[in-house]
Amino acid sequence: MVFIPDVTDGNTTFTLGKGERLGFVIPVHGWRPPLLVRNFIRKLTVRQAEGAYTYLVCTAGDSIGKAADIFRSDLSKRGMTLSAAFTLIMPESYVGLPMMDVDPAEKEAAKLRQAKEDLQGFAELIYNKVEKEQLVKGPIPWFFSGPVGSYFVNRLVSDKKFHVAEERCIRCGKCAEVCPVGDIAGGKGLSPTWQHNGRCLTCFSCYHHCPTHAIAFGKRTEGKGQYYLTEDKMNS
Secondary structure (H helix, E strand, C coil), X not given: CCCHHHHCCCCCEEECCCCCCEEEEEECECCECXXXXXXXXXHCEEECCCCCCEEEEEEEXXXXXXXXXXXXXXXXXXXXXXXXXXXXXXXXXXXXXXXXXXXXXXXXXXXXXXXXXXXXXXXXXXXXXCCCXXXXXXXXXXXXXXXXXXXXXXXXXXXXXXXXXXXXXXXXXXXXXHCCCCCEEEECCEEEEXXXXXXXXXXXXXXXXXXXXXXXXCCCCCCCCCCCCCHHHHHC
16 A cells, blocks of 8 residues: 555556556545645556556545546556546535535534445455446536636645644644645644645645644634544444
């Protein structure tokens, strides 16, 4: 298993073993694959990938638009063909726009119960190398992945609105620890500082993991909740 943020700036060449599957598990950002993932695919080389069973599992709070189609196109430019693609609906975590918030507790629990069942089904299909699409594209996918997705990428993917309420920050360093792209300077005993280096994904991992809810995204997160998946939630 490879964590994409760990290899983006390093070795992006891999070799498949005989009969080995090639899989990608990614979130959906703004009805598109995250910029980090798309940049990784542009540099990716997989030896012996021809004819390999290649699958995609993408998580989303409601729908993915044309995210899987975009991913398929990016992959084909690197000489790889997508054999199967699945959408795993998970609790909502994007809170960066008005009217967008985490799910109520009851809806969150229902989504997790369904996700556990769906994931088992996906695993069986992947194990048996079944070529299939099971996607939740939602209404007018071209619009959400097109104009809306473009607005998201060009206007909303930024760390400039993130800040910390110093009076609530306990300087635990959790936000810096969970940032997948190392965009937060800090650590235990220090207040977080976003680096404005263009790496931020606005994934809100820092916001959701803060134990005192001390991180905000401008005024857009005022009064909004937090969510991140824990083992006890998945097993409940």
